[in-house]
Amino acid sequence: MLIQVAMNGDRSRSEHPAIPITPAELAADAAACWAAGARSVHFHPRRVGDERESLGAEALDAAVAAVRAAVPGLEISCSTQEDIDLGGAASRVEAIRLWSQPPDLVSLNLVQDDAVPLGTALLERGVGIEAGVFSVADAEALLAAPWAARVHRVLVEILDEEDDGDAAVAQAREVDALVAPLGRPRLWHAQGRATWAVVGAARALGLDVRVGFEDVLAGRDGRPAVSNAEQVRDVLAL
Numbered sequence: 001m002l003i004q005v006a007m008n009g010d011r012s013r014s015e016h017p018a019i020p021i022t023p024a025e026l027a028a029d030a031a032a033c034w035a036a037g038a039r040s041v042h043f044h045p046r047r048v049g050d051e052r053e054s055l056g057a058e059a060l061d062a063a064v065a066a067v068r069a070a071v072p073g074l075e076i077s078c079s080t081q082e083d084i085d086l087g088g089a090a091s092r093v094e095a096i097r098l099w100s101q102p103p104d105l106v107s108l109n110l111v112q113d114d115a116v117p118l119g120t121a122l123l124e125r126g127v128g129i130e131a132g133v134f135s136v137a138d139a140e141a142l143l144a145a146p147w148a149a150r151v152h153r154v155l156v157e158i159l160d161e162e163d164d165g166d167a168a169v170a171q172a173r174e175v176d177a178l179v180a181p182l183g184r185p186r187l188w189h190a191q192g193r194a195t196w197a198v199v200g201a202a203r204a205l206g207l208d209v210r211v212g213f214e215d216v217l218a219g220r221d222g223r224p225a226v227s228n229a230e231q232v233r234d235v236l237a238l
Contacts, residue, residue, distance in 0.1 A: 002208040003235050004040035004187060005033045005228050009214025010053055016217050018227050021046050023066035029228055030067045030074055036232035040075035041067065042107065047085065056087010061101040077105040077130055082112050093121040102127050105152050110138040119147050128152035134159055139178035153208065154179045158190040158198055165197025172198055189215055196220050203238050211235055
């Protein structure tokens, strides 16, 4: 069972002082997560100066290179969320083609209108796909995608910040049942207070999980987490 850490997302240090932003901070945090037991990290590279999330080659290449040098065996995933800065590229497809240090994977949300052509471009570029599925409709869109059988894994994502644990787990089970026939690894994660219920249920089923400051700032005990690595240790204690 794989543990992935979503290290920063769109969060700022005002939300938590340990949010990693710069390439050096991402590298140090990734090394700590690896030591704690994580084997995959997901992060949003930031531009120098204003720390805005970016898919531009300058920001992404520097972040990926730093993490890869610090932890050579660690799987690296980045985002393709549609509202992220493109670093001057005309489209996300163009931005991807300009990377000189591509990550191993990127998350690709099926709710996005251009998910199918973007997925095709990613595979042509040699970048793996983590297919983000938020709902039954997203699961159906994934199953209809021409590259569905080639995704690296499926992210079963419960993103309602106010969802209680039971409802979130039930939703994850419903979506998971639809995508399971693809035969690809599935990773469950949630946001906010539902995170630990969803992670615990996934672990009980032998599925991959994701934790980290992008998803939740609290540890399993409900108290503010000290670090991303602490959340990894919380998963292993389940």
